[in-house]
Amino acid sequence: MLTSADLRPAPAPLASAGPPALLGRDSAAAYRGMITDVAGRLADRFAAVDRPWTGAAPADLGPAIAAVDLDRPLASFEDAFDEIGELYLKDAVWFHHPRYLAHLNCPVALPAVAAETVLAAVNTSVDTWDQSAGGTFIEQRLIDWTARRIGLGPDADGIFTSGGTQSNLQALLLARDEAVEQVLLKHRLEVGTPLRGVEVLPRLRLFASPHSHFSVVKAARLLGLGEEAVVTVPADDWFRMNPAALDAAIETCREQRLVPAAVVATAGTTDFGSVDPLGPIAEVIAAHRVWFHVDAAYGCGILVSQRHRGLLGGIEHADSVTVDYHKSFFQPVSSSALIVRDRASLRHVTHHADYLNPAEAVFPNQVDKSLQTTRRFDALKLWMTLRTLGPDALGAMFDRVCALADQTWDWLASDPRFEVAAPPSQLSTVLFRLAGADDDTHRRAREALAASGEGMVAATKVEGRTALKLTLLNPETTLAHIVPVLEALARHGKKAQEAA
Numbered sequence: 001m002l003t004s005a006d007l008r009p010a011p012a013p014l015a016s017a018g019p020p021a022l023l024g025r026d027s028a029a030a031y032r033g034m035i036t037d038v039a040g041r042l043a044d045r046f047a048a049v050d051r052p053w054t055g056a057a058p059a060d061l062g063p064a065i066a067a068v069d070l071d072r073p074l075a076s077f078e079d080a081f082d083e084i085g086e087l088y089l090k091d092a093v094w095f096h097h098p099r100y101l102a103h104l105n106c107p108v109a110l111p112a113v114a115a116e117t118v119l120a121a122v123n124t125s126v127d128t129w130d131q132s133a134g135g136t137f138i139e140q141r142l143i144d145w146t147a148r149r150i151g152l153g154p155d156a157d158g159i160f161t162s163g164g165t166q167s168n169l170q171a172l173l174l175a176r177d178e179a180v181e182q183v184l185l186k187h188r189l190e191v192g193t194p195l196r197g198v199e200v201l202p203r204l205r206l207f208a209s210p211h212s213h214f215s216v217v218k219a220a221r222l223l224g225l226g227e228e229a230v231v232t233v234p235a236d237d238w239f240r241m242n243p244a245a246l247d248a249a250i251e252t253c254r255e256q257r258l259v260p261a262a263v264v265a266t267a268g269t270t271d272f273g274s275v276d277p278l279g280p281i282a283e284v285i286a287a288h289r290v291w292f293h294v295d296a297a298y299g300c301g302i303l304v305s306q307r308h309r310g311l312l313g314g315i316e317h318a319d320s321v322t323v324d325y326h327k328s329f330f331q332p333v334s335s336s337a338l339i340v341r342d343r344a345s346l347r348h349v350t351h352h353a354d355y356l357n358p359a360e361a362v363f364p365n366q367v368d369k370s371l372q373t374t375r376r377f378d379a380l381k382l383w384m385t386l387r388t389l390g391p392d393a394l395g396a397m398f399d400r401v402c403a404l405a406d407q408t409w410d411w412l413a414s415d416p417r418f419e420v421a422a423p424p425s426q427l428s429t430v431l432f433r434l435a436g437a438d439d440d441t442h443r444r445a446r447e448a449l450a451a452s453g454e455g456m457v458a459a460t461k462v463e464g465r466t467a468l469k470l471t472l473l474n475p476e477t478t479l480a481h482i483v484p485v486l487e488a489l490a491r492h493g494k495k496a497q498e499a500a
């Protein structure tokens with residue numbers, strides 16, 4: 001029989017214990033002190049933030065962070081906090097600042113931030129019942145609540161994920177495995193010879209508009225279908241999928257003896273905030289019996305909007321829906337979910353392990369429905385937000401940013417220094433150009449703006465040419481915040497043109 005001495009080299013003596021390192025009964029007072037201290041320091045920091053970013057360069061921050069000796073701890077937590085104050089917080093990008101207008105990042109709901117400290121401290125892992133208890137049911141209630149808002153029936157289910165990328169991946173995994181199962185069944189009935197699932201994969205096709213999120217193509221790659229499995233369905237002048245073109249594309253696919261596995265409609269494209277016509281797409285799909293996935297990572301905020309709910313008409317026909325609460329529900333990263341019409345489809349990600357979730361388990365185990373095993377209890381943040389603020393307040397906040405996008409578009413369209421680069425958004429993005437400026441001028445103007453701290457905007461391409469982009473997700477931002485940013489951009493653009 002081997003002993004531990006045979007398996008491990010001779011150990012050094014145990015180090016003596018220092019001050020409390022772990023959260024537990026004996027460190028409750030230390031915990032209270034540390035969290036109170038951090039909250040105080042952060043509150044001071046938030047009170048002092050006067051611009052979205054300092055514009056720090058990689059050459060400033062990289063070497064300073066590289067110089068830290070991670071093998072030699074500082075004397076105290078306070079010292080370590082002071083250090084990140086310099087290395088991180090001083091030059092952080094502040095999404096809550098009203099002149100942060102760049103990407104799909106939201107200011108976060110206060111109750112959710114407080115909940116984040118709870119879930120980190122308790123450290124619940126929502127994989128099995130015996131690691132989460134009430135957490136399992138809290139997550140499940142939020143899944144059921146979201147499914148009902150979408151309009152799915154009693155068989156709906158789902159799971160919280162790390163983000164829209166993972167939600168889309170899982171949705172397409174379910175679609176892939178459903179399609180393969182159907183092909184194998186048909187083959188057995190009609191041909192009678194055995195066929196293996198992997199032989200079917202090269203024949204599967206996914207359909208998405210050119211404005212769908214890149215995670216769709218990435219998922220196709222990860223799922224063994226290859227990027228070429230994604231068939232691009234043309235969009236209209238408002239960047240929405242054309243349902244007649246979808247119909248034709250699926251028809252062509254069938255004629256080529258390929259297998260249409262899923263249609264991905266986007267409810268809120270990342271660049272344009274356009275919502276594919278879900279109702280007409282659902283009709284096309286019903287005729288072809290293909291998996292219908294709706295990527296509502298951005299547009300999910302409409303689920304709680306009183307004003308715009310009609311925009312999502314048809315979403316109730318989806319087989320699966322991606323929702324990013326960390327975009328339009330004002331939740332801290334990460335908080336996302338995949339919702340499915342039929343809980344049985346989630347069997348494609350189920351694996352029973354004897355030590356964790358044996359097949360004969362009598363308690364609900366969320367891990368049965370997830371790509372992850374150990375998993376954050378992100379649901380608590382949304383729960384606390386709904387129980388404190390309620391869904392109508394969230395919807396009203398999203399309505400406000402959509403209205404602000406309209407106002408901003410009108411302002412840009414009427415000022416000769418600018419030209420709008422896309423029609424008004426159905427959600428909250430605004431695309432525009434500096435009149436008469438080329439790609440390089442736009443790049444320089446945007447960089448100069450960020451470096452000055454006057455504001456932050458994003459950039460993308462529309463029809464091959466650079467356009468600047470605002471993604472409005474801060475309900476406290478007004479046109480009075482945005483106009484000075486636009487004027488600064490015009491100024492920086494002019495300067496760049498003069499220098500060229």
Ligand SMILES: *Cc1c(COP(=O)(O)O)cnc(C)c1O
Nearest residue numbers: 163164165213268270295297298
């Ligand atoms: C942001 C986004 C995603 C990806 O979500 P992450 O949470 O960033 O992983 C997917 N689809 C759309 C339409 C998005 O806007």
